[in-house]
Amino acid sequence: MDILKVLDRLRDFENKMRDMYDWFAACFEGEDPEASIFFRKMAKEEKSHADIVSFEISLVMKDRRSYADIEYDVSEIDKVCEWADSIMEVRPGPTLHEALNIAVEFERDALEHHYRAAMEQSNPQMEKLIRSLGNKDVLHYERLMDFVKARGERLCNPRMAASG
Numbered sequence: 491m492d493i494l495k496v497l498d499r500l501r502d503f504e505n506k507m508r509d510m511y512d513w514f515a516a517c518f519e520g521e522d523p524e525a526s527i528f529f530r531k532m533a534k535e536e537k538s539h540a541d542i543v544s545f546e547i548s549l550v551m552k553d554r555r556s557y558a559d560i561e562y563d564v565s566e567i568d569k570v571c572e573w574a575d576s577i578m579e580v581r582p583g584p585t586l587h588e589a590l591n592i593a594v595e596f597e598r599d600a601l602e603h604h605y606r607a608a609m610e611q612s613n614p615q616m617e618k619l620i621r622s623l624g625n626k627d628v629l630h631y632e633r634l635m636d637f638v639k640a641r642g643e644r645l646c647n648p649r650m651a652a653s654g
Contacts, residue, residue, distance in 0.1 A: 499564045504540035517583030
């Protein structure tokens with residue numbers, strides 16, 4: 491698959507995450523200002539992740555010949571984006587417990603890490619940039635888990651509970 495198509499879908503994913511966190515922030519604006527502020531920060535971080543993917547796209551476009559096609563199934567990206575859309579359609583919005591469980595599920599999803607491998611397949615010289623983005627994802631996830639613990643939330647998904 492064309493690396494630009496993969497990166498474009500991954501940018502869509504990061505932007506969808508931003509939209510979901512902004513929606514969570516709006517859901518808690520009046521009833522839980524601390525949660526609202528937390529989700530706004532998460533949304534800003536997702537925007538920065540999308541900006542990094544956009545930068546990767548610009549690098550590929552400048553020197554297209556240096557980036558080979560890769561094997562990558564974007565259908566998983568599509569499924570996760572559809573899931574995020576379905577979450578944002580539910581009214582009323584989620585409880586804080588539900589929102590945090592959803593956020594952890596999304597953050598733990600392998601999509602947050604797949605594109606690094608995809609870029610490495612295409613051009614090993616991108617490794618430093620990819621590693622930097624991976625470090626940002628780790629910090630992002632740790633911040634989420636710190637908030638979950640600070641609020642005394644227990645994760646309901648056994649897969650998530652095993653890691654938190």
